[in-house]
Amino acid sequence: MDYTQIFADPELKDEFLDRFEEIRDASAGAGGLESVGALEAVLDIDHAADAVKQMSEGTWQGDDSGVEAIILRFGRPVHLIRGGTFDTSADAPDGYPESEVVAARLRAARPRLERVIPSVGRVDLRNHREPWAGTGWMVAEEIAVTNRHVARAFAERKGGRFPFRTISGRNVRADIDWRREYRRPQESRFRVTEVIWIAPDAAHEDVALLRVAPTGEDGEPLPAPIPLATGERDGLSVGRWVGVIGYPGQGKADPDDRQRIFDGIYDHKRLAAGRLTAIERDRWVFHDATTIAGNSGSAVIDLTTGRALALHFAGWPGERNHAVRASDVARIVREHAS
Structure with missing residues (x-):
């Protein structure tokens, strides 16, 4: 950190x-x-x-x-998302005080965050040993973006294609649920119909593109794509305040630290505030919002513009979080999903 x-x-x-x-x-x-x-x-x-x-x-x-x-x-608290929004008005469920300064920044960005929250979902798996793999979000019409290592849980490269894996003789299936909110039973599940692209190991971009069915299991339409910040002056600067939207799981972090930060609540949609801490030229973005396993594939949203600045892909406790910059995501979408 x-x-x-x-x-x-x-x-x-x-x-x-x-x-x-x-x-x-x-x-x-x-x-x-x-x-x-x-x-x-x-x-x-x-x-x-x-x-x-x-x-x-x-x-x-x-x-x-x-x-x-x-x-x-x-x-750097982590807030539950329920009903498509978040609540910073009270202390955490365990009574731990949280920064009012940080909470005020999130509340000021509420309209912009509420526009993109519905477009971030949990990548669920069927016919697999794990119930879910990570986070994904809408990046273009009928296309969701996630991480390479998330997509590899259910798909593999064969030549120029990326078929779904077979486990114990059964084809793995992936869906994206745009809700999965704490103590909210509603679902919004959409079938992943195709894995369009998984970046090769040699690429520094930990990115995969998924084609998603245009309507959900209950007939609802897909949420809108999150706009990408791709311009030179489009918010990508050290110190910029961001909100990371995703699905933190239990991971392998210290159990006491997990309990202290996440109140024992995992696998549900969350919002974590932080700032961009560094930018590597033509490579990665770094941020200090609180993340854990399951946040892989989270959207890093600029609190000022509501645009996605980056795609979160990894974090190292005590150090910093890595993310793929939005301009690289946009390029990959142009090259492989047009």
Whole structure:
């Protein structure tokens, strides 16, 4: 995690220090960290202020106090999506306080986020050992984009084609459910009729294109494609605020960290706020929104424009998240799905 970027926002830094004791005590009480007494012994306001200063300057080397876990949960929370929208008006279900500064940025972007939330879905599998593989989203008419490693769970390259896999003599089937919201039984399932493209291993773009049936199981139409930010001045800059929409699963992260961040709720649609932390020329975009396994294929949405800046494909705990830039996604769609 790039803590330097988190505290590059002076409002968030001030809010964290002002509310530090509340945040620390809630962290200890929620479990997964030390008891309140033990945590107070190693993590007081002076220690926190020193840690924040080092993080702001980029000199933080880490320690065993638990401050990193506290900062991540407070400054980069993950919100449930229900009814096609999100709620930042109350603390998390486990009572953990979350940043009002970050919440205010999301609320300001609500109209733009609500336009694209319906176009992000969970890639479900049938005749497979796993019930689902990752996240996908509409990128063009009847075409969804996901990651190469997601598509490989159910399809494989044979010559210039990408047929569905056969497991135990049965053909695997893939669907996209555009809902899968927590405690909401409604589904919106569409058949993946064809795997159009899976990028080869040698390509740096972890991208796959799926053709999706024009109508769902209940006769509803496909959601609209999410517009891509492909211009030089179309929001792709370090520090840009983004919302990552996808389906975090349990993954292999530390169980206490998973519980602390996701409240024990997995496999459902979520919104995570963060910022772009770095951009590699002609290659990848990096961001610091909170993600986990299942977020593969998530849409990285610019909070200012509502356009997709990138396609999330990987994250390394304690480091940063990788994403394929939207201009590369657009090029792949032109080359392989026209």
